[in-house]
Amino acid sequence: MFYCGIDIAKYKHEATVIDEAGTALLDSISFANSKEGCEKLLALFERLGVSNDGLLIGMEATGHYWLSVYGYLLEQGFEIKVINPIQSEAFRKMYIRQTKNDRKDSFIIAQIMRFGQFSATNLSEETIVALRQLSRYRLALVDTCGDCKRRVIALLDQVFPEYDALFSDTFGVTSKEVLSQYPTPEDLLTVSTRKLSNLLEKTSHGRLGKEKAEQLKAAAANSFGVSFARDAFAFQIRQLVEQMEFLERQVTELEAQISSLLKQTGSYITTIPGIGDTLGAIILSEIGDIHRFNAPNKLVAFAGLDVRVTQSGEFTGTRQKISKRGSPYLRRAIWLAASRAAFCDPILSEYYQSLRARGKHHLTAIGAVSRKLCNIIFAILSEDRPYEAIPPKEIRHHSADFTM
Template identity: 40%
Template sequence: MYIIGIDIGKNHHEASIVSPEGKQIGHSLRFATTHKGADSLRKMYIRQTKNDSIDSFLIAEVIRFGQFTTTSMADENILAMRQLCRYRDSVISSRTEIKLRISTIMEQIFPEYEKQFSSLWLSTSMGILEKYLTPENIENAPIDELFEIIKDKSHNKLTMKKAISIREAASDTFGIKIAQDAFSFQLKQLIDRMNFLDKQIEALDCQILEYYEKFDCYLHTIPGIGMIAAATILAEIGDINRFKSSSALVAFAGIDPTVRQSGEFSSTHNHMSKRGSPYLRHAIFLAATTCSFHNSPLNAYYKKKREQGKHHLTATGAVARKLTTVIYAVLRDGKPYEPKSFC
């Protein structure tokens, strides 16, 4: 039986033919990633090429010796949900970058502003910024107008005292007072972009949840895992039957510890391997962080690790590994999460 090994590329593929004895037949064939290119391979047309493909030859050898595993295509809904979740991750990253730029500008022109709120990104804070943009505009704004924005955005939780405090901070700011037009223009554009991305994320969440609800999945019943996180985790894992055990899933997520050993030496300060899907690893770590600080059976496990002298990140990593075993069990059994102690 002759074996064809194909090295897959973006613009072209390369194929090598190996005889049952392991001898390469002719030179490798390079063909385009088109139907016409595939037809040329099916016709077994072998032509001379300047650069033989070692990779495709090795692939054929792997097949000949039987050292391979089969890979099945993902379910269409899983694939669609995975695309949307990964795209959402990139949109979130873009929004984070914009937030950093807004924060940097505010530190330059109005460093005292953020201290007026528990977070710069509260609706009250952003409502004021959208309206006035600069400390000079805030200082010159009618106090009643400023208060109306504060009252509306805070749902009547903040009083006139806050409006007066913000305006006083604006009039006494230590920030840059020149080139205000340039800063104002940049802030306006950045805030508009952030609002646009917020709407995109909202629309993405609706689409993702539509796909997630098509599955009989109970990942969202695990404390610390919200609906979007559940969809992301399911999309990256796909068919749980691909994994023989929870350890295999932990390895796929890349949160298994690496082992450094030489002779009789074995490192006690091992790091995560970070193999597998970075999207899955990120989603699990976010959920593990939530579990570590909220009412969850894994919260006690996190505290136990901290009491043992483990660093916060090390303890969170341990929680992430435990959480992955829970994820495996919920997907394997197809049942809602049942609380249990991990201590």
């Protein structure tokens, strides 16, 4: 059996081939991140007399640069393992201390393959890859939309500071329509009460009307906002609202696509309280093959929800925080799911309330619920069964307290 370690980079990769004794067959080679570059690697395998079924290839999940070479080699019939860079870093510290270069890295990855000391990502299902891509893209769109909202609020604080108290949701449908047409106090004062009432009644489906229109105009007449450069403020607010609406339409389309793909997996992930199609897709796609984790605590660590102890000399910190290592997307999704499950699932809600009764901060309690939710996710995916109201005995244990 032979082992090949590939150190991934943006433009060029480095590869080392070793035998069962751990001896490099030749110096590492550099090959471009292209079809021609991969053909150079295949030529190396042929020159060494290494067959597809006698070679195990390993590479790190470095950004997105590994996907192309992974897909190419997979099509050629090779067995490939994709490992988390955290694993190779730990192995590097044990195997060769204080070394960091491409040649050493590819050799170390090959050694990790030889010893089998890794948990690999199984990307055999194209649907999982598609879910991961779309889910991460959705998070990016949501974050961009959030940035637009913060910028609108900053502008309104300057030009119309009273506006925040006029609607329960500044970015609700009715409020956005008002902002897109009349973004400044001066704009509101130019429109008649009747016309503004008709706009409010139409967009709110009859819930708002003349009374709200009069309230808006009164606030505009007595606004303490800046009156200079108002055209610049109005222009920015209109464009930002337009951009938000466009992003929200894209997110809606994305969520429909994600939901459709998630149903194709047949996963029971959405039977867990607090996890809908959107969060379920993120969790499932970021985890990949659950069988690469041999225990729930490994999944907890992969999500970066494990406890980090602060210690220096004889001092040991009493306030424990999560490590935040591993997948930030998975951690974010589980945290959001735990924030919901803590109030909708009887078991997790009871656990959350017990922590709060002991004087734990809300975030500390949600952190503990997140850890317990990780254990539930591990059981559901490992056993491929729907969630039950009473969890299995093996996951009924006290979770350590930690904060985000």
